[in-house]
Amino acid sequence: MKQGPQSVLDYHGTNTIFLVWNFKENMVVNEAFRRVCALVINLNHSGYIRFPDTGASCVMGIGHDAWTLLDLPEPLPKELNNFLPVIGEKHTAVATKGDLHFHLRGSDRSICYDMASAITNVLQPVADCVEEVHGFRYWDGRSILGFVDGTENPEGDERAYFGLVNDDDPAYKGGSYVFVQKYIHDLDSFRALPVVEQEKVFGRYKQSDVEMPDDVKPQNSHSAVANIGDDFKIIRDNMPFGNIATNEMGTYFIAYASTFSTVNNMLISMFIGNPTGNYDRLLDFSTAITGSLFFVPTLDMLDSFSSGGSDAQAADTAAVITKDKEIAETQTNDGSLGIGSLKK
Numbered sequence: 001m002k003q004g005p006q007s008v009l010d011y012h013g014t015n016t017i018f019l020v021w022n023f024k025e026n027m028v029v030n031e032a033f034r035r036v037c038a039l040v041i042n043l044n045h046s047g048y049i050r051f052p053d054t055g056a057s058c059v060m061g062i063g064h065d066a067w068t069l070l071d072l073p074e075p076l077p078k079e080l081n082n083f084l085p086v087i088g089e090k091h092t093a094v095a096t097k098g099d100l101h102f103h104l105r106g107s108d109r110s111i112c113y114d115m116a117s118a119i120t121n122v123l124q125p126v127a128d129c130v131e132e133v134h135g136f137r138y139w140d141g142r143s144i145l146g147f148v149d150g151t152e153n154p155e156g157d158e159r160a161y162f163g164l165v166n167d168d169d170p171a172y173k174g175g176s177y178v179f180v181q182k183y184i185h186d187l188d189s190f191r192a193l194p195v196v197e198q199e200k201v202f203g204r205y206k207q208s209d210v211e212m213p214d215d216v217k218p219q220n221s222h223s224a225v226a227n228i229g230d231d232f233k234i235i236r237d238n239m240p241f242g243n244i245a246t247n248e249m250g251t252y253f254i255a256y257a258s259t260f261s262t263v264n265n266m267l268i269s270m271f272i273g274n275p276t277g278n279y280d281r282l283l284d285f286s287t288a289i290t291g292s293l294f295f296v297p298t299l300d301m302l303d304s305f306s307s308g309g310s311d312a313q314a315a316d317t318a319a320v321i322t323k324d325k326e327i328a329e330t331q332t333n334d335g336s337l338g339i340g341s342l343k344k
Contacts, residue, residue, distance in 0.1 A: 006296050007044065007057035008176045008235065008256040009159045013105030013137075016239045017112045018180065018252050020131035020292065021100040021123050023066060030308075032126045033070055036060070036100070038306035039122055041299060043115050047106070054107040058115050060302070061178045061294025066099035072305065076295075077165070077172045079260040083179070083293040086264070088271040091283040093181065098292035099127065101180060103237070103254060131290060133182060133252045135239025143240050144249050145190055145285070147202045148209040150236045152227060162233040163256045174298040177260040181253040182290040190285040201281045222282040225269050232262045251286070260293060 023029045040060045047056030062072070064082045086093035102119055104112045112134075120129065143149045154162045165175045190198065195206055203221030204211050211217070217224055235256040242249040255263050270280040297305070 005164055005174045005176065005298055006059045008059055008163055008296055010055060010057055010105065013055045014107050015109045015112050016135035017104040017116045018131065018133040018135065018254070019102040019116060019119065019129055020098045021127040022097055022130050023069065023099050023127045027126045029126045030070060032122055034306050034308055036119060036122045037302040039118060041302055041306065043118065047111060051106070051111060054111065056106040056111045059103040059296060061101040061296045063098045063100065063292065063294050077175065078169045079177060080295045083291055086267045086271045088273065088279050089277060091271050091279060093267050093271050093288050094291050096290040096292055098294060101178060101292065101294045131182065133241050135241050135252055138240045143251050144185055144187065144242055147204060147206055149238050151209055153236055154233045159235060162258055163235040165258050176256045176258070176296040178294045178296050179255045179260065179263045180290065180292055181288045182250060183253060183286045183288050184248060184250040186285045187249055218281065220278050220281045222280050225278065225280040226266055228266050228269055232265065234263055
């Protein structure tokens, strides 16, 4: 299996598990982190070999505080910071702590469960799992609210363009920013709306998934507010989840992007509005109860982290990787990203 980006460009699996872990205070965590980096590589190789047609994959993201705690390379990815709340007049995109995020995918729930179990065995002594969400594909890719999710996702070559860091941050080229939110839906209130009013909330027709014409679509509809321009796209891998007994039904929003600023500007448009006050009408029926930003290193970087190479490289990572990239571009033409190893 080829080294390079983690599987951020893959399409939805039919089953997912999302995990957020926070390191315990006053614990030595570096060895467990090295082990989990090696495990992520192992899980992806194993999934590719054993289940090549199931889309089995494990993607790990690292939060800002964990990056500094673990003495990972400096300078950090340009836009890796702790997410700050986006506070509108009525709704807030809250910020919650997250050190490590795992996105587990597979056509079969069994592979997702086994990957989550293996990760837990490594991290549990030094970290707490603060979020575990089991997502599933609902009909033809719809959210629990009944509308198709992710229609505006980039396709083909555009996925890499919008989903992976480019030459603007050469030390981290091929990596990705991942932002996650757990939304809880007020299904009773939304379903009480006539279908024509539900469609105005989304700006799309429910059955056909066709976007309303601009002269019909409300300016505060989800499709109008969340779209900040064709030059600013993200890869949404959202999945519905639900517990009927507790009435905790919602959407796990997960966005991979080449820059976090794109995601943040989208959140500002949704929660504050442009102009101010023109917030996303969908938020009247969907409450964000988490919000965390992570950086997804390449598999090559994870390999270096797993061997402890990150400490020695902290001062000159950017220079080393940039030099390796230039050499690769002049000596090879194999279509790879040309990302150098962090090892000396």
